[in-house]
Amino acid sequence: MRGIALPLVCMALAGCSGPPPESCIARERDWPLQSGLMRGIDPVLVRIRVERDGRIVFNGQASTPAQVARYVRLLDRQRPPPAVRLDVDGRAPCEAGERVRRMLDGVAMCRDGYCGERGAWEWGYGPPVAPPG
Template structure:
């Protein structure tokens, strides 16, 4: 009986690890070197946003985009002066494969390789300022 209960509990926990429950929940945390909301954006730094919705669709600045368009947008962003930060988040319920796919695309971008990516919600330009993402 105890063995059956243990197997059932393990199966339930394993099932929970394939959907996001918030920042990093179930899908691993942000890549090493990425900023967090507590770092802030910077007073004058522009930013773009990437969000994985609960249905798995990626959005660039609120607009749904396929992976290829996200890659193109990141290439263009890298040529802007000043280069914007790219802020990534995902909705609760987003499936981990979609979250990991978006992170892979971001990690490969010149913007993130330059240290201008962050993950999480509650971003502000400066401490105590209005939350912008």
């Protein structure tokens, strides 16, 4: 699946249609989401962090709000959608955290309950189990 999904996402980012162009396949290693997101067959957990200075970090890479919005739209089309963990530094500007929350509002990932730490954990590992005794 990785060989299929990555060129399709690459094509979507490049505005391509039809069979994957050779440039998309050749660029697979340099794709911006490669680190941390596409290492396995399917992404399981997307991490978005808003830092103290308002910067947005998407799976370990500093990203602009426009990049994050585009990545969220692309990932939301996957079935099942990946879980999203959003961490906002308590000292971050309110506007930065709210901007990301608005991006996530209404996407299938969040409607299906995969947003937030608890939803991401349950999607990836199953519901929590009470300790014995």
